[in-house]
Amino acid sequence: MNKLFLIIKREFIAKVRNKSFIVMTFLSPLLFVGIAALVGFLSTMNKDKATEIAIHDEGGFIKTNFKNNKDFHYSDISTMPFGIAKDSAARNYEGLLYIPKVDSLQLIKDKVEYISENSASINFIGHVEKIVDSVLTSNQLRILGLDEKKIEEAKVDSTLKLSKFSGEESLKGLNEIKIAIGGLMGYLIMMFIIIYGNFVMRSVIEEKTNRIIEIIISSVKPFQLMMGKIIGNSLAGILQFLIWIIVGLLLAFVAQTFFGLQLNSSASLSPEMMAAAGQSEGMLKFQSYWTELMNLPLTLMLVSFILYFIGGYFLYSSLYAAIGAAVDSETDSQQFLLPIIMPLILGVYIGFFTVINDPHGTVATVFSIIPFTSPIVMLMRIPFGVPWWQLVLSLVILFGTFTFVVWFAAKIYRVGILMYGKKPTWKELFKWLKY
Structure with a gap:
């Protein structure tokens, strides 16, 4: 048993006297704090810089629904011919949102196109699809003679209450x-x-x-x-x-x-x-x-x-x-x-x-x-x-x-x-x- 204690002592002392052990012991917390600060700083670097997106809406039905926000800034270049608009967007914008002219607004649901050299973010794709869906839904309700405002007012948000068998409320x-x-x-x-x-x-x-x-x-x-x-x-x-x-x-x-x-x-x-x-x-x-x-x-x-x-x-x-x-x-x-x-x-x-x-x-x-x-x-x-x-x-x-x-x-x-x-x-x- 004494020999086991001697080996434990030897291993312990050899480890704690190691220079890398000493450096990492006291440096690691500072590194974690520094990395957290760096990540926080990097995440805020582009907050004030919105992504510039050009819109070419040939029918003019949807472009007014795209509003500028802190993440995306939209510029309407629908008056240009599509070829010129495409070249201009390639030089001056992150991408071009192209909405072709169709006979019926409902046909546009799978024809909206985003043209860019870089892959679009999930956030941007969801944002565009949400706007297009909203416009098409409103148009469909008008065609069916339904009052969109009343339908919106009729919506109810429910909340599921959680509790235990003892009657105590759960969260x-x-x-x-x-x-x-x-x-x-x-x-x-x-x-x-x-x-x-x-x-x-x-x-x-x-x-x-x-x-x-x-x-x-x-x-x-x-x-x-x-x-x-x-x-x-x-x-x-x-x-x-x-x-x-x-x-x-x-x-x-x-x-x-x-x-x-x-x-x-x-x-x-x-x-x-x-x-x-x-x-x-x-x-x-x-x-x-x-x-x-x-x-x-x-x-x-x-x-x-x-x-x-x-x-x-x-x-x-x-x-x-x-x-x-x-x-x-x-x-x-x-x-x-x-x-x-x-x-x-x-x-x-x-x-x-x-x-x-x-x-x-x-x-x-x-x-x-x-x-x-x-x-x-x-x-x-x-x-x-x-x-x-x-x-x-x-x-x-x-x-x-x-x-x-x-x-x-x-x-x-x-x-x-x-x-x-x-x-x-x-x-x-x-x-x-x-x-």
């Missing part, structure tokens, strides 16, 4: 918030597994390449060495996450103190304003959503996150360690990494495309129990409420599989760390299990 969009919270926790686990699992693999490959492993293995058992690397790297990763949280809180404090940014909506409101706002519909909705969030099983979510974090990381890191021991270079490891990463990606897709629509369905339930996807899928299901027996069964299978995989990986590790100069195959890895 729209709550499922999306739940899946976002669960998805964030699952995504953090996936990223931690991929990043620090690779660190474990690279550490093994480096020591194997430098032949240091031969000296180390003479003093400790391969299993102890593998577990020491996994735990040491995981502790370094947890330390890095804690530092990121502290640095993020410090940046938020600095932004609030020195730049006058208010990080909560009520910071600049007087008590009188808050009392008035408290009666508004928006504030009441916010309070309702906040109450619902506070009613979520937050303690269970936190405990489950820690347990699935530990189980998922150890499960996958043991496989990363086995791969590192089996190969001589990181390039050779690529053939073995895809089967490891695929269950993680599958878990994300199952979570976002299945759990949100049917959190208690067969697919979501099965994949929340399968150990290679449960750290992601189960965390997405927990905010919706999960029977205790499913949660216990999932954790038992996860840690049971972890124990088996550690044994399985240790056998590959024991043989692979002393193998040099030969690229292993899947068939050869299975042979090593018999040694």
Whole structure:
């Protein structure tokens, strides 16, 4: 046991003293803030610049319905011959909206054409189709002798009220918030597994390449060495996450103190304003959503996150360690990494495309129990409420599989760390299990 602690200490110190680890630990929060600021800046660069579109309406029925807005600016060049208008639009405008002359306005529904060297955006296409549809619908109603104004007044917008069997009112969009919270926790686990699992693999490959492993293995058992690397790297990763949280809180404090940014909506409101706002519909909705969030099983979510974090990381890191021991270079490891990463990606897709629509369905339930996807899928299901027996069964299978995989990986590790100069195959890895 003392040797295991020494290996953990060695791996941890080696990782945290690494210059790249130190730089990225303190630079990453600043990079995230910078990237977010850059994206926000780039998204506002073209806000004041509308796209110039030319219109050539030969019949003159529709062009008046195209109004300038912040996104599109329309210029009528219908008086020009079409050929000249087309050449002019090619030189001076983003594109030309061509509306041919027809005998009946209804025939124009599939004849409107947009001519441009660049592909039209979905936003613009939808905007044009909406205007054309509106004009044609109004014309059709007039032909049928129907009063468009009365039809518009007769339209009714309904609102579906959501409630529980207990009589308590439920809220729209709550499922999306739940899946976002669960998805964030699952995504953090996936990223931690991929990043620090690779660190474990690279550490093994480096020591194997430098032949240091031969000296180390003479003093400790391969299993102890593998577990020491996994735990040491995981502790370094947890330390890095804690530092990121502290640095993020410090940046938020600095932004609030020195730049006058208010990080909560009520910071600049007087008590009188808050009392008035408290009666508004928006504030009441916010309070309702906040109450619902506070009613979520937050303690269970936190405990489950820690347990699935530990189980998922150890499960996958043991496989990363086995791969590192089996190969001589990181390039050779690529053939073995895809089967490891695929269950993680599958878990994300199952979570976002299945759990949100049917959190208690067969697919979501099965994949929340399968150990290679449960750290992601189960965390997405927990905010919706999960029977205790499913949660216990999932954790038992996860840690049971972890124990088996550690044994399985240790056998590959024991043989692979002393193998040099030969690229292993899947068939050869299975042979090593018999040694």
